[in-house]
Amino acid sequence: MYFILSGSPIEIAFHFYPWLEAHSDPVAGLNTLSSCMDLADLSGDGENCLVVADLGSSSSGSLGSGMKLKVFRGTSLVSESSLLDLPSGLVAFFMDLNEPRVPALAVASGPCVYVYKNLRPYFKFTLPGLEVDPLEQEVWQQVRLGQIDTVALKDLLEGIRTKSELPLSQRSLRFLSLEPENMEEFVMMHQGQPIRRQTVITCMGTLKKSTADEDGVSCLVIGTESSEVYVLDPEAFIILAKMCVPAPPVVMDVSGQFDVEFRITVACRDGAVYILRRDYDKPKYCVELSSHCVGLVRVGKTVVVGCSDQTLQGFTQKGKRLWSVPLPAPITSMAPMRLSSRGFSGVLVALASCELRLYQDQWVLNTQRTPEPVTALTFGRYGREDGTVVMATQGGAMLVHILRRTASLQKPEGGGPPGAQSVRLNVPKKSQLFVDQTLREREQGPLMHRAFHRDLLRTRLRTAQAYSRALEASTGPSSEQGPVKLHAAVQGLGPNFRLTLYVVNAAALRPITGLSLCMLYDPALYTVAPPLLRLPLLAPGLTYALQTRVTCTGPALCDVIKVCVLQEGRSAPLLTAHINMPLPEAL
């Protein structure tokens, strides 16, 4: 099967599915991680290969079998060579300026970096050893000289292990874990060699040396179990820089050039992301994550971190969090997706729920189903196709998807956070006056409080007085004695008005009888017909509208007409309303 497409296929109806499933090999037998996968033009003919450092079959139980360096070209496996130790990282990088431009491969495993050129072993770089406890050295020395036996050795080493600040060397630890009958043999085998304590490489990346070109010479950046980050010279393989982080690094991302300025973003085992800069041997910025990091990718100036609490979080280069989106399932793998031809950069996130998601910032652009959870993925040029994602799944299958050339990579209209979230609230600026006033409040708080309370008491008194006066005069639209309410409307331009009075019985249940409405007015100004209205039985909750006619007879002045609600057998009105009559507007 050939997946290299020539010419644009006709795809009008399927713009929503940006991926073409180009190749799928369910029995490829890949068991790897994203960090052990890379795409590189190893033959120099412009056709990129997939290079995988296979972790070997995990089903066999022991880790020491089947670790291989595999190279795929097109749909077939073209090369396979054994690895000595479990790989922890694989990168393709240019180590010199020789033509043709063919990158070298660096495979990190254990304490060493194995460099391959033209798929042949070329160089082995071993990290410098760590300091060994002199007591431990002394003990082994004595063993070699036959001064102590294995039982004494065991006791001594155990003593050192509990007391010493430095951890024991690998050999001593291995010895202590052996059964007593195997100890003798082990000592015989190893006593001749000098004792060393080695660290282990945990992650690896590349850093351009002095130019930002695609095929510029790159340094290797190595993170170790001893919480250090090294930058190696690509030609001489000497350590150019050594930096310390507070915990062993797990994932790293490198940007910039070594000779100019660079940033190494490392997620460490203490659940924090550290950002290292040139000329600093300590982290410049630190981001404490809410949970452990499972993947770290840099997109433009944003560092995207996938966390084990099923979130994807974006940070600035200074460690300020920009956004966080929840995911439906745990992340299994992440890779950056940079498509320079279209100026696009995003993040591919594979989830345990068999999904491959494409994120641009916090927006999901696309979700693609995969047959199995993806454990490793990488995006780049494969074969002659620029936008290709190569995946290895949990079951060992290899999947190749190609981005359609017509695929739309626009942010969805309705996607992302709701629009209201980005609307700035219309909160006024904090004025200097406001600040001054708060200062005054702070300084004269008790004084203000006292003044306010004095005023409040006075106001209460004054209000109560006014209220009682109003009650006595039965002004106010609803009486305190009865639940009758009254409001009025005046209609007309004058001199003839219609006065409509709305009466409501607001009692819950009881109807009211025997009420009448009486109008009080200045007879020199108005005539009201009729001046007295008898109210029918007022059922609770209903509004009764009563009308009367007011004619302005006097000079064009406005006056108040009082409306009293009277009850039979009571001398005082139930309530009184004052109606401000409008001026008659004779045209």
Added chain:
Amino acid sequence: MEVSMDPLFLAWSYCRRRKFQQCADICTKILQDGPYDQAAWSLKTRALTEIVYIDEVEVDEEGIAEMLLDENSIAQVGQPLLPMTQSGRPITGFVRPSTQSGRPGTMEQAIKTPRTASTAHLTWPSIPKNLIYQGNKILSLQTLFEYIFHHENDIKNALDLAAQATEHAQFKDWWWKVQLGKCYYRLGLYREAEKQFRSALNHQEVVDTYLYLAKVYQRLDQPITALNLFKQGLDHFPGEVTLLTGIARIHEEMNNITSATEYYKDVLKQDNTHVEAIACIGSNHFYTDQPEIALRFYRRLLQMGVYNCQLYNNLGLCCFYAQQYDMTLSSFERALSLVTNDEEQADVWYNIGHVAVGIGDVTLAYQCFKLALAFNNDHAEAYNNLAVLELRKGRVEQSKAFLQTAASLAPHMYEPHFNLSILSEKIGDLQSSYIAAQKSEDAFPEHVDTQQLLKQLREHFAAL
């Protein structure tokens, strides 16, 4: 022996000291002795005119009749602007037509009715036909015109006089053209008025003419033309305060408060004691949630000697919202002592009620809102707030009745509708709730809570 002052000089002096009544009295006495004293006639006319003089430019409130029967305006009448007075309010930035004190209902009335009741009447024979010659003999024509126009309020005769005068001046005197325009305006002949004012402007650029013409355009419901005219006027009279104020007012009426504030600020640059500009900027700051700045403006007014109920009311409210509690209640107290009518009193009580709600004193709030209603039976906001308090007391029916009243009094307010909707929804009357929510939506389409309630109700109906 006492040397008495020449009575005519005394009258003149009174006139200059704006004691017009005394001036007119002395003139009357002089005229009793010699009825043909032209100076006395002239002075008396002028004094009587001054007593009732209203700045024509400022007077522009339409009566209800005119609003309803006006065929010039295109927009719907009486559609109030949206939620402006939803919570405690400084009554307005500024009460506009402010020449005469006391509110006789509408200002228009103050212009229209002849002021017979209180002021003296010049005994004048009915205006003869040959006005010009007669007028020339006794009074200067201008004085005569102003007397007829302002004191007699006899626009028809004033128009006759002005028409003859302008003819006499061979249509070259801008002053008479302006007077003609004023008469036409008063008579509602706006197009004629426009012609006269335009013509007057061709003869002489005068600020007043611009103002009159802009008034005509506003009455014709052409605010943009009026704005352009004001800007034209500003080209001739840069920085003229009245023109700037005119622009600001038009912006304000078009609900473009931001630009209005800009122009008011320009006004203040020219005249830093302009009460209207200060008050309007203050109220704008208040409604854009900067009470501390509003406070600063109102205090400026206080320093300038403005001393009335509205100002203290606004001060109190600003103090409360700017957390200057020690000044709040004392300001309201002073406002209460300065009230001139029941509506003001109702507004002050309403605002005190707001403060009471703010500090959680429900009893005080209740009494205050009740008092607001006692003084102004149509205070819809007070009804609404009272309803909420009643609901808190558990008196649902009472609360509902208050809300219904508030809703019928002020259908343009969304709060009563919304509250009624919530209340009805709580007691299970979904139909009423839905109707009220729809009304609330009509009044305030962007109100999120209303939208949510409507959505919830629709879902509920769909589920049934």
